[in-house]
Amino acid sequence: MLGLAVLFGVxxxxxxxxxxxxxxxxxxxxxxxxxxxxPREAVGISLAAVGGTALFGAIPRLVRGEVELRTGLLFAxxxxxxxPLGSYLSTLVPANVLLLMFALLMFVVAQRMWSKASNPTxxxxxxxxxxxxxxxxxxxxxxxDGKLRLTSRCARxxxxxxxxxxxLSGMFGVGGGFVIVPALVIFSGMAIHQAxxxxxxxxxxxxISAVASHIVGGNELSLTTTLQFMAxxxxxxxIGGIVAKRLKGPTLQKTFSIAVVxxxxxxxxxxxxx
Numbered sequence: 001m002l003g004l005a006v007l008f009g010v011x012x013x014x015x016x017x018x019x020x021x022x023x024x025x026x027x028x029x030x031x032x033x034x035x036x037x038x039p040r041e042a043v044g045i046s047l048a049a050v051g052g053t054a055l056f057g058a059i060p061r062l063v064r065g066e067v068e069l070r071t072g073l074l075f076a077x078x079x080x081x082x083x084p085l086g087s088y089l090s091t092l093v094p095a096n097v098l099l100l101m102f103a104l105l106m107f108v109v110a111q112r113m114w115s116k117a118s119n120p121t122x123x124x125x126x127x128x129x130x131x132x133x134x135x136x137x138x139x140x141x142x143x144x145d146g147k148l149r150l151t152s153r154c155a156r157x158x159x160x161x162x163x164x165x166x167x168l169s170g171m172f173g174v175g176g177g178f179v180i181v182p183a184l185v186i187f188s189g190m191a192i193h194q195a196x197x198x199x200x201x202x203x204x205x206x207x208i209s210a211v212a213s214h215i216v217g218g219n220e221l222s223l224t225t226t227l228q229f230m231a232x233x234x235x236x237x238x239i240g241g242i243v244a245k246r247l248k249g250p251t252l253q254k255t256f257s258i259a260v261v262x263x264x265x266x267x268x269x270x271x272x273x274x
Contacts (some may be wrong), residue, residue, distance in 0.1 A: 004034055005225050009232020013053045016203075016233070017240020019181065019196065019256045026263070027229070029270075035225070044214045044221040045229060051207025052226075053233030054200040057241060061197030070150055071188055072198045075162040075180065076205040082166025083206065090171045096271045098171070103271075105168065106264035109182045110257040117253035142189050154188075161187045166206075181256065192249045192256075 008030040015026055027050055031042035061067055090098055140154040148154070165179045180202055184195040215221060244252060 005228035006232035006235075008034055009049060009053070009229040009234075010236035010239075011232075012050065012229070013057075013233030013236025013238075014240040014243075015236075015259065016050065016053055016200065017057050017237040018244050019240075019252070019259055029266075031225075031229075037222075037225075041220050041222065044211065044219050045226050047207050047210045047214060048221065048226045049229040049233055051204055051211060052230045053237050054203040054207065056234050057237040058197065058200040058204055060241075061200065064197075066194050066197035067201045068148065068188075068190065068194060068198050069201075071148060071158060071184065071190070072201040073205075074155060074158045075165065075184070075198075076202045078159045078162025079166030079180075079202065079206050080209045082163040083210070086167035086171035089167070093171075100268065100271055103264040103267045105179075106260045106267075109179070110260040110264070112186065113182050113253050113260070114257040117250040117257070140188055146191070148188060148190075158188060185253075192253050193244070196244065196252075 008027070011030065012027045027046035028039070028042045031037045031045055032039055037045065058067065062069075093101070139151075139157040141149045141151075143149060161183050165183055168179050180199040181192075181195045184190045184198055185192055190198065211221075247255065
């Protein structure tokens with residue numbers, strides 16, 4: 001059990017370090033099918049371990065300036081407000097239908113990220129640079145040096161997207177990294193490496209709230225397994241961070257897209273075949 005918990009933690013940490021998301025998607029199945037935890041307890045362990053591992057990865061990125069604090073805080077606060085609504089909506093939809101909706105969402109996200117990586121000149125449709133021509137200027141704009149101009153209109157857009165991200169996270173029971181990273185890239189025009197760091201920062205804040213709610217709700221949380229999982233996560237995060245720094249932006253985006261597709265296929269297999 002000890003060896004498996006640490007090993008599974010390495011897998012989850014590597015996913016977080018490489019792409020800034022995906023830990024929750026991998027953690028719950030590993031805990032349920034690999035360590036025989038009940039789904040409810042697996043969710044609690046996943047939230048705590050992923051949050052702690054994300055913190056380990058977010059701190060050095062914060063020091064290196066790879067986290068946009070204002071954008072991250074907007075996403076985190078809005079996401080924490082949207083998550084309870086998503087959790088409520090999930091009770092209205094059958095489990096298999098919910099999983100299929102999740103898989104379809106992931107395919108859309110993967111396609112959008114892959115297209116952007118294959119053709120960097122492809123407009124996001126939302127965020128433009130300050131000197132971009134045209135009468136219809138986007139709500140969010142960036143200066144020539146890449147700094148986001150956080151106008152009230154841009155803030156409203158990011159809060160709205162953050163709320164949507166929170167709803168999706170709460171609805172599908174994942175940390176939200178698979179949604180946060182592409183949302184930051186597409187809606188705020190953020191570079192992929194910075195989006196990974198900012199996503200980890202957001203995951204930390206959302207996880208703290210989620211774990212607190214989990215414990216207050218009277219659910220069990222195995223502290224021993226959580227610490228073992230987290231220890232492996234630290235190692236995986238470190239390895240994933242090294243690999244991520246060696247990959248160029250488009251390569252990292254394509255890697256992210258492939259990971260999303262693989263998880264989507266797994267979700268469809270589990271919800272339809274089994």
